[in-house]
Amino acid sequence: MSNEELQDRIAASSGWIGAVKTEMGRVLVGQELLVDRLIVGILCNGHVLLEGVPGLAKTLAVKALSGSLAASFARFQFTPDLLPADLLGTMVYNPQEASFAPKLGPIFNNLILADEINRAPAKVQSALLEAMQERQVTLGDKTYKLPEPFLVLATQNPIDQEGTYQLPEAQLDRFLLKVSVGYPSKAEELTVLDRMANSEPVYQTQAAATPEQVAASRLLVNEIYIDPAVREYIVELIRATRQPAKVDGSLRHLIRAGASPRGTINLALTARAHAFINGRSFVTPQDVKDMAHDVLRHRILLSYEAEAEDTTTDQILDRILSKVPVP
Known part of the structure; x- marks a missing residue:
């Protein structure tokens, strides 16, 4: 493929990016860098970790992205009492057939929002490693493939906040990106005030792209x-x-x-x-x-x-x- 042909195909294939940014902009003020990095994660099929103090729209940004893509979505609120089975699923005994059958957990979705991931203990963090790296989950003696695409978009508060756990280095390395989310500018914060300081703020986005469009763009990224x-x-x-x-x-x-x-x-x-x-x-x-x-x-x-x-x-x-x- 010549450079000119590739340039034309990129121009034709990347239209969904502008549509997704526009749709996310309906609920998210500013944070252009954050939005770009989330889209980079989608294009690279890599997990993204967002770090910042509470209230900087980290969770809102991920929810807005998931709403802009026609893909299945699940949100986990990580807490100190969370168990691996709450994410991955477990084997359930069927007394009528005298056998065990898998009950797949909510991790079997395209986009996973791991909210405040550093509030869960090490056992839960370790349970995510196989899913994040191998894109599969083992229950009992069988392995189950996760859907394609599969991305973990995680948020965390700084480690010095109360009730948090240090993420293992092995798990940190599984994240394609670690994005530091900062405070908005004065003009952006005034817009946030005008848009959100009412009893019915806009939080929902509409689908502006499909997994097929994303998959086609990934092939071009490799070229x-x-x-x-x-x-x-x-x-x-x-x-x-x-x-x-x-x-x-x-x-x-x-x-x-x-x-x-x-x-x-x-x-x-x-x-x-x-x-x-x-x-x-x-x-x-x-x-x-x-x-x-x-x-x-x-x-x-x-x-x-x-x-x-x-x-x-x-x-x-x-x-x-x-x-x-x-x-």
Whole structure:
């Protein structure tokens, strides 16, 4: 497929993105970055973790996205007493037939909203690992495939909030993106006040895209060209998180462990999706830089020295991005 043909197919196939953004904009004010990252997750078939203090429309954004796509949806409110069977299902004994039969849980849906995921204990977090990575669930001695597409869109409050649990590193690595949700601007907050400060605010969205449209777009995302120089730039960024002193001596003792090869793969994949959203058939270094924080902020383990100095992962990534030469 020539570059011109791919460009035309991208333009024809990406129309649903604008329709979904418009529909989400009916209930969501601002948060353009959040909406873009949710769509990147959909295009890459990857799970997304949203982190921010309560009241920043994290849950509303995910519900608005699910309403904009003609796909099945389930919402879990994670609590300390939640059990794995509440999500996955269980085996139920049938006395008439003297046998066990599976009762599949609500996780067998296309889009899963795991609300306040860090309020559930470790046993529940571990139960999600197989579903998130293998897209299957094992009940008894049988394995059941999850529907396609299957995405976990999770929200969490900062760890220092009361009643939260630290997510396991293995589970964090399963999330394609970790998006930090910030406060709205003054103008956006005034719009929120005008739109939502009444007894009947708008929370529902209408379907603006189908799973078939999303699947067709995913195939095109895989075709987007990455120049060898950009590929090398991606690898150099990842290697800089493992050997930070080679790019900046002041980072020598701030990183305990860098990103894994899964981070390399996901950075390239999300850069392709970012190019697709912007209507391009090729990846630029700016696509990589735009996605770097969301792909890598949960894949870098800070040292005790960094935590003592109140240095954040985003600050370290800023310094790495400023030091690694751009092709």
